[in-house]
Amino acid sequence: MLVGALFKIKENKLNVWKDWEQVLMKNKLEAIETLKEENMLIEGSMTFKIGEDNYAILFGYHEEELKPSTEKEINIIHKRIKSECLEYISKIDAGYFVKQY
DSSP states (O other), X not given: OEEEEEEEEOTTOHHHHHHHHHHHHHTHHHHHHHHHHHTOOEEEEEEEEEXXXXXXXXXXXXXXXXXXXXXXXXXXXXXHHHHHHXXXXXXXXXXXXXXXX
């Protein structure tokens, strides 16, 4: 199942969020371990701008029921940064998702 959500990036928090995205990419193996524990196969984000406002889409893909995130440091920081930087707007419904592997 493909899941996603739309967030507005809070004022003056774009660079904090972008820096966190880079930390996650640099610590990809640790992030992948948390995904395995949660039954999430893919997780990512995209940012974009409309007018003067910045937005983020966070998305994931799973085939089994999700498990709660663990209290590992990377998850605790991720929750804190999300709360600091992102304002939830809406769930996003997948229109289609085609995979080949």
